[in-house]
Amino acid sequence: MQLSTKHLLGIRDLQPGDIRLILDTATQFKEVLQRPIKKVPTLRDVTIVNLFYENSTRTRISFELAEKRLSADTINFTASGSSAAKGETLLDTVNNILSMKVDMVVMRHSASGAPHFLAKHIPAAIVNAGDGINEHPTQALLDAFSIREKLGALEGKKIAIIGDIMHSRVALSNIYLLKKMGAEVMVAGPPTLIPVYIKEAFDIRVEYDLKKALQWCDVANVLRIQLERQNQPLFSSLREYSLAYGVNKRLLDSLGKSIVIMHPGPINRGVEIDSDAADSQQSIILQQVENGVAVRMAVLYLLAGSSSQAPAN
């Protein structure tokens, strides 16, 4: 049992077998997290640097916790307050850190493809924790894990991804993953936030009517409106967006069936989702966060195992 890849750069490069292996491994780690001592000595000889060039709460804490639960040594790096602010290049920064004998790099960057660039130039294993508008593979994996836990399987399930598809790396990773695992995928939102080619590119459904999308799906993954990435107005106001595309309890109750509500966080309450829906019984938003640690432990564990197959130097 081993991953077919040395890095986790995106779901795009993974085989269905890799995804299954990660999810199955995460199940075992989830059991570890229920124990009185929630820590195993597995990666005690591994050093991991968390390289965050972009803000993050959940992903960063989750990765850090996953590393600590595996007994790895961790270093945290944030772009602000480092020499990156003085103009040091990404490659120089990473090479300097690696010369201090670091085995793995967990990286978030606002430029799409930054981890792929690093993977070509450095020997350490790289985990993409989100790159620009490209991919956020561990989020897609934990989403899949949460769906599988809730509904028992991914195959044949109908998942609607709702909101700002255009600027969402979560959406892209989710689409790749769900398609590979045999789920049916729909994206829904205002036309200005859905890339025009997406239907043909991924062979998925596109819906512009929120209610129809909710009626079709088993699981609704509601995404955040990423105002920081929108450099031109794509809808007239947040209030108007909320009226047309905000998920709320009244809408969910009118469906005549119970669907699962997910959100990768951070939530803009009252914009893409109302509190009465986000905090309802149907929501598994906090379970997603809990599962994130187990899934990231699985990813780190499997990558540490696969990179060690190469002769150490």
Added chain:
Amino acid sequence: MKTILNEQQLAITIQRLSHQVLENHLDLENTVLIGLQPRGIYFSNRIVEQLKQQVSPANIHYGKLDITFYRDDVRKGLHELNQTDIPFSIENRNVILIDDVLYTGRTIRAALDALLDFGRPAKVELCILIDRRFSRQLPIQADYTGKSIDSIITQKVKVFWKEKDQKDEVSLL
């Protein structure tokens, strides 16, 4: 291939071991049994089956432990993961670890580490079906031994179980 225990001998050995356990832990009142994943489970299942005929099933606390995350050879390659299921507290109780073959002792070392993360047992004992003597790399011995054998490194002990391998037998390859 040489047979060490045939089906009948294996059944008698398992019966004897379960009686020996009861000798020291009458009624299993403060004692729990933990089988080691993956292959030790077949053996521990049989032991528990025997014990159920001697003591009230309500007294039997039986768990399964996977030690993969505690191995000292993670960097040499990954092993298949199995389920850990210990649905009771081991705090201040007697724990009997159960595995099929005791060889270098490294698996038991990892199991002890794993076990201590679940609490502080009063006492830990080890029940083994086949003890490969003189090949230990750590100072670990069994408290209950099915059969001791002398073997060289190139030989392999294989335990077959009906549930998985269609026959009950222990052989030396």
